Amino acid sequence: MNITLNGSHHAMADGASITTLVSQVTGRPLATDGQATDGRKLGVAVAHNSAVVPRSQWYVTPLADGDDVELVTAVQGG
């Protein structure tokens, strides 16, 4: 399936969850509660079709073809 990630096309295996996507993009293995298994803070958040998905819900939230995902983190500013 194809989704839009941060405004660009992104190919994913059918039925992949947000956990799979975040882990793939950040290169950090994630537990089912959405925390990084390396114990360090992950520092990212996800909006799925314009709704914020808490990290505890990433694992049980499947993505569908055509979905829009924003993956954000803290950068210099303000």
Place this chain on the structure above:
Amino acid sequence: MTETSSVNTLNQPIGADQLVIDGVALGSRLIMGTGGAPSLDGLGGALIASGTELTTVAMRRYSPAETGSLFQLLVEHRIRVLPNTAGCFTARDAVMTAELAREALETDWVKLEVIADEQTLLPDAVELVDATEQLVNRGFKVFAYTNDDPVLALRLENLGATAVMPLGAPIGTGLGILNPHNIELIVSRASVPVILDAGIGTASDAALAMELGCDAVLLATAVTRAQNPALMGEAFKHAVIAGRLAKAAGRIPRREHALASSAMEGRAEFL
């Protein structure tokens, strides 16, 4: 310790007294922004030199190339993170950005910025009021970046803002505090912390903000774009303490004519 001493029993200057916000004690009244720094190394040095314990960050799309760095830098130095909603023009965008920040950074503190246009970067009062109300209802601790308008500042406080942050001058201009009278008026009527935010150009501007009674100062550009950011960070650290001490000490009234500080009596007479 004598009556006139400016140090407390811990040998700390009064000006370094803690700022307590939402039950959190901050050892420095200088809040730093991180925008405008050309490199992360330089930024780290400036943050440490400034002594800040609270620092703003922006929320942007994750990019695998440049990741981990800023957030990790702050975590390493035990600097608390204050996410902002920079770049938001509507209450809707600001609320969404705040929700993402809360999720990413695990804090319910947010510096709420809702700007009107890119040329002035001035807060849009109508959207700001709307966003403050929504975020307070969602359990956020709102640090509201606002115009130097005493009426608006009070409205934001009444809506439940945790702190109000009037601007000294537009963001990045370095023009200092353009309307000191309004800042004083905001301070005199506020019962939440007042943090002077934006427009600071150099150390004396921060000292003035504290002398006017502000509880803290937030700045970024003045340090990050200074020729020597670490040196300027240190200058601001002292300026905020100096201004706080001067406010506590009570300045002399301004007079029209000179007032001799040496007694006129007892002068020698020369024939």
